[in-house]
Amino acid sequence: MDPTPVTADLILRRHLEQIGLAEPGTPTGDARGSGLGRAVAACRAQAHGLTLALAAARRGVVGARPLDRPLRRDALADLCVELEASAAGTARAAALADEVARGAAGVEGSLALRGLVPVVTLTATTAAVAAAVEAVTSLAGDPSGSGLVADAVALAVGGAVDGGGPDDLALELLRAAVDEGALSAVLADAAEQMAGIDRPALADTVHLLTDQIRVLIDAAEAFAEVDVADVETGMRTYALHLGHVCAAVALVVHAAHRLDADDDGTGVAVVDRYVARHLGDRRSPIPTPQRRAAADTILASVLSDV
Numbered sequence: 486m487d488p489t490p491v492t493a494d495l496i497l498r499r500h501l502e503q504i505g506l507a508e509p510g511t512p513t514g515d516a517r518g519s520g521l522g523r524a525v526a527a528c529r530a531q532a533h534g535l536t537l538a539l540a541a542a543r544r545g546v547v548g549a550r551p552l553d554r555p556l557r558r559d560a561l562a563d564l565c566v567e568l569e570a571s572a573a574g575t576a577r578a579a580a581l582a583d584e585v586a587r588g589a590a591g592v593e594g595s596l597a598l599r600g601l602v603p604v605v606t607l608t609a610t611t612a613a614v615a616a617a618v619e620a621v622t623s624l625a626g627d628p629s630g631s632g633l634v635a636d637a638v639a640l641a642v643g644g645a646v647d648g649g650g651p652d653d654l655a656l657e658l659l660r661a662a663v664d665e666g667a668l669s670a671v672l673a674d675a676a677e678q679m680a681g682i683d684r685p686a687l688a689d690t691v692h693l694l695t696d697q698i699r700v701l702i703d704a705a706e707a708f709a710e711v712d713v714a715d716v717e718t719g720m721r722t723y724a725l726h727l728g729h730v731c732a733a734v735a736l737v738v739h740a741a742h743r744l745d746a747d748d749d750g751t752g753v754a755v756v757d758r759y760v761a762r763h764l765g766d767r768r769s770p771i772p773t774p775q776r777r778a779a780a781d782t783i784l785a786s787v788l789s790d791v
Contacts, residue, residue: 521602570735571609596671599665604658614634656717682737
């Protein structure tokens with residue numbers, strides 16, 4: 486099976502049409518006031534970069550990596566998978582925002598949304614920066630890619646009005662976890678989405694993600710027993726790990742739907758690759774004093790050269 490999923494436009498349409506943001510030219514502001522505007526814009530940025538990279542490979546731009554080379558196809562498949570994950574995770578959060586707006590989500594749904602917004606935004610904007618760099622590399626100097634990286638970095642950095650940069654988003658998740666108990670709601674929502682999915686092609690992935698949810702729960706429970714500085718030190722790693730798990734869960738749901746509707750195994754290939762890239766070694770995100778000490782050592786060596 487060709488590992489490259491469907492084109493960028495179709496990826497966005499499939500995942501974002503439910504929140505009224507699938508049509509080209511639609512404003513990328515908040516999805517129903519949920520605070521997800523930057524995540525949606527990051528999905529669009531990824532789609533734009535992927536579209537340019539695919540076009541360059543297809544038309545054989547001088548110096549660009551051609552589409553018939555296995556390595557280029559593999560890199561483009563990674564871009565597709567990352568876009569699909571960002572779009573699926575964002576769409577799940579937006580669907581939950583719609584339930585909250587209609588009063589159909591309850592307290593747990595509102596708490597889950599509170600935790601998901603910074604997580605989805607951090608994960609999508611981080612992926613957008615990496616995707617922009619890869620897209621520009623694949624364009625080999627083609628001017629059509631000018632501004633991709635700068636635009637993606639601007640999304641990732643954000644601002645005070647938009648929720649701030651990566652550190653601010655990670656700390657927002659920490660506040661939501663400590664002050665409101667939002668983490669347990671986010672993880673419960675992830676587990677609930679996978680309930681009843683029993684497709685053999687997805688069994689290993691469902692099992693792995695169930696384990697990862699348990700790891701994230703254990704880590705959250707450890708927050709109370711760990712020095713607050715150590716928790717803060719590891720919070721961006723925790724938030725990204727949580728974001729990868731939530732995106733993978735959303736991809737599993739879509740893969741199961743595609744299997745049921747069209748016997749289409751492309752979604753399985755997408756989630757398998759995404760999980761292998763981000764969760765395959767089952768790393769624990771539990772914060773430790775050793776991590777903070779290592780960060781201090783590294784930073785000290787840099788500062789000593791200034």
